[in-house]
Amino acid sequence: MGREQELRAVISRVGGLDEAAAAAAAQRLDSLTKPPGSLGRLEDIVKQLAGITGQTLPSVERKAVVVMAGDHGVCEEGVSAFPQEVTPQMVANFLAGGAAVNVLARQAGAEIICVDIGMASPLEHPGLLQRNVRRGTANMAKGAAMTREEAVEAVLAGARIAEELAGKGVELLATGEMGIGNTTASAAVYAVLAGVPVEDAAGRGTGISDERLGHKIEVIARAIKQNEPDAADPLDVLAKVGGLEIAGLTGLILGAAAERKPIVIDGFISSAAALAAARLCPASAAYMIGSHQSHERGHSKLLEEIGLAPFLKLDMRLGEGTGAVLAFHLIEAAVRLQSEMATFESAGVTKG
Incomplete structure (x- = not known):
């Protein structure tokens, strides 16, 4: 097959x-x-x-947030406030239990599954799930971020993780991610799939200046023009202007739906993956639960595009799965x- x-x-x-x-x-x-x-x-x-x-x-007693980690070649264009080496450093922080998502997951009684699906630098740790498809994407401003085959492999990797966790008795899943530059790729995916102007899709990510935001918008527009992704083909969009962690989360959502497990969608990057999943399989949207509306420009419209109404609006823009894990408390309250x-x-x- x-x-x-x-x-x-x-x-x-x-x-x-x-x-x-x-x-x-x-x-x-x-x-x-x-x-x-x-x-x-x-x-x-x-x-x-x-x-x-x-x-x-x-029942939602068994909860897990899956944090997909990947790097982005488009960082060469200076679109982020942080250097790319922060990706493996933060993944090590997740594995040590020191990140915000770790604190919130402990409070919620949730497990964290950290996945290397596309990190540029190898990281060896017994707690890191090794599912690397390639060592970071290429610079999408100069060509396709990855091949179609690599995008499909990343989606399948996410779907398999959902299947494995369901088999272990996990009842409620959440999306999380780590990857410097991933708001750039997410904005490109959103702009193409929803047909919205890049200016409305791109935000400040980790907190860039007005000048750098303008540059980020120009880079995304250039990447879309360079690659001509087909809006009717989500896999083509993920391959040309997406990211490995975005594709992995797309698969995680599809896999959760296939296993009849609810999945809580985190912020802007996770929502771009959710939109790709909904385009690949419209029925999967019924298995998604929106968690929060982030501070990132365009997130509210992106959620509307999927048909998700967030529970929280806290002006968060951290990612990692933090908003989704906060929503675990409301979901558990409901079932109780x-x-x-x-x-x-x-x-x-x-x-x-």
Whole structure:
């Protein structure tokens, strides 16, 4: 079986939500000691999770955030405030437990899976999942970031990780990433797939100046003109102007949907991957949960393009999966309410 055939097989496993389970969950929600619908979007979470899992009382006890790491050749163009060597340094920080996502994951009782899917420099560590497709992308301002075959391999690597984690009993997944320069690639992917102007897609990333933002916009526009990615072919877009961690997250989302596992989408980079996944498999969007609206310009419109409504707006722009892990608390609160609240009948409360 060819790699693209293998990917099509993953996509073919993504089915619709279990409407009967969602309806049963809604019925139980209405039986709880509260006015109907009074828990707002927490009730929506429960119904979505029921539809995904087929369980009226869904469980999210086992949680994991997958942090995909990759490097970007476009950093040669000076689009980031940080040098490329920060990527492996931060991955080492994740593995040592010292990054923001580690702190938040510990609080949420979630596991962190750190993946080398495209780092330019090899890093040996027993806790690092080695799935490197190539040692960083090429400079997309001068040619394709990677070959189509490499993009497909990265997507499949992400899908396999989702399958492996589901097999180990993980019930709720989240997307995370690390890669200096990846807001540049994400903005290019978003601009092409959604057909929006580069000026509306590109933001400040790690906090660049006005002058460097203007340069970043010019570099993205040049990369799109140079490569002519086909907006109707998400794999072509990922290969020409994307990143290995973006492709890996695309696969993680598709794999989660194929395994009927909910997946929480983090910030701008993760959302670009989610848009690619939704374009490859529209049914996969029903398995996604939006976490937060980041400070990055264009993120709110990108979420709208996918059909995701974020729960939080904290002006965060860190990435790593931090916003998604914060959303874990709300999701767990929702399922606890569904399973632990008394019903009108059991509490002896008169129903209105």
